[in-house]
Amino acid sequence: xxxxxxxxxxxxxxxxxxxxxxxxxxxxxxxxxxxxxxxxxxxxxxxxxxxxxxxxxxxxxxxxxxxxxxxxxxxxxxxxxxxxxxxxxxxxxxxxxxxxxxxxxxxx
Amino acid sequence: xxxxxxxxxxxxxxxxxxxxxxxxxxxxxxxxxxxxxxxxxxxxxxxxxxxxxxxxxxxxxxxxxxxxxxxxxxxxxxxxxxxxxxxxxxxxxxxxxxxxxxxxxxxxxxxxxxxxxxxxxxxxxxxxxxxxxxxxxxxxxxxxxxxxxxxxxxxxxxxxxxxxxxxxxxxxxxxxxxxxxxxxxxxxxxxxxxxxxxxxxxxxxxxxxxxxxxx
Numbered sequence: 559x560x561x562x563x564x565x566x567x568x569x570x571x572x573x574x575x576x577x578x579x580x581x582x583x584x585x586x587x588x589x590x591x592x593x594x595x596x597x598x599x600x601x602x603x604x605x606x607x608x609x610x611x612x613x614x615x616x617x618x619x620x621x622x623x624x625x626x627x628x629x630x631x632x633x634x635x636x637x638x639x640x641x642x643x644x645x646x647x648x649x650x651x652x653x654x655x656x657x658x659x660x661x662x663x664x665x666x
Numbered sequence: 667x668x669x670x671x672x673x674x675x676x677x678x679x680x681x682x683x684x685x686x687x688x689x690x691x692x693x694x695x696x697x698x699x700x701x702x703x704x705x706x707x708x709x710x711x712x713x714x715x716x717x718x719x720x721x722x723x724x725x726x727x728x729x730x731x732x733x734x735x736x737x738x739x740x741x742x743x744x745x746x747x748x749x750x751x752x753x754x755x756x757x758x759x760x761x762x763x764x765x766x767x768x769x770x771x772x773x774x775x776x777x778x779x780x781x782x783x784x785x786x787x788x789x790x791x792x793x794x795x796x797x798x799x800x801x802x803x804x805x806x807x808x809x810x811x812x813x814x815x816x817x818x819x820x821x822x823x824x825x826x827x828x829x830x831x832x833x834x835x836x837x838x839x840x841x842x843x844x845x846x847x848x849x850x851x852x853x854x855x856x857x858x859x860x861x862x863x864x865x866x867x868x869x870x871x872x873x874x875x876x877x878x879x880x881x
Contacts (some may be wrong), residue, residue, distance in 0.1 A: 569869065572839070576701075578695075578698070579695055579698075579699050580698070580699045580702045580703065596724065597722070597724035597728070597730065598699065598722050598723045598724065599723045599724035599729035599732075600724065600729075600732065601728070602692060602695060602696065602699075602729065602733075603732035603733050603736055606688075606692075606733065606736065607736050608705075610736075610740070612672075622669065625698050625702075626698070626700075627695075627698045628694070628695050629690075662880075
């Protein structure tokens, strides 16, 4: 079920600034209140795919006394892509809510 | 004795052998990830902490398969684009021949004239069908190696028909040589060569990925 939304979750996790893969997975876990406990290896193909699509950029960073790691950041296209995915999700979630409960999520 | 993370990285190296640049980058990222994940459990013994980190990461074969699917999907997109450009070039060359040569030129080599026209139609039909099937699969997220077979076969059929059409065009151009018809023929050959190289690269990469994932 998460498969189609993984890209959006990754983009949202990077909204606050650049991060490496492990930190992105942690951010997804924390932001979802531990509801999304992904097999961690699924995130790296998504990061590469999003970078290829121009939504992310990345660079190797060597923190002082630390290991070399690849840090990902949202590009302008990535920020726009996140906004589009959020709007699409809001429409989809609203429609499901209305279909299941009969209550409209939108003000009358 | 190699640690759990070292063994995992060795398997990932093997599974990603189809793309050396990707393998080197992914290996470095995954190693950083696994070492950090293992270090997050200081209370556990090293082997157990590494085993947990590796288990949470997922099987090396599954991780490599996701990368392979993305790479094959990207190569397939390029192949469709090249196929469209090659077909447009063949159409342009065909139109030029029709404009520049009289009917007698085509009547002199009837089989070639037949192939020039109808093999091209077959190439377009196979290409368009393959492209729309692939697009429909892509929309449903089915661009993995297993689902790519039918559109790949249609692309190969389209390429084969296009080569036949170009061969027909070549016979006509050679029978009635002129600078424009030979130029059109060379354009077709160049496009078919480009398409062939692209198809070969896609086939080689797909084959290497399948081999690495199933061995």
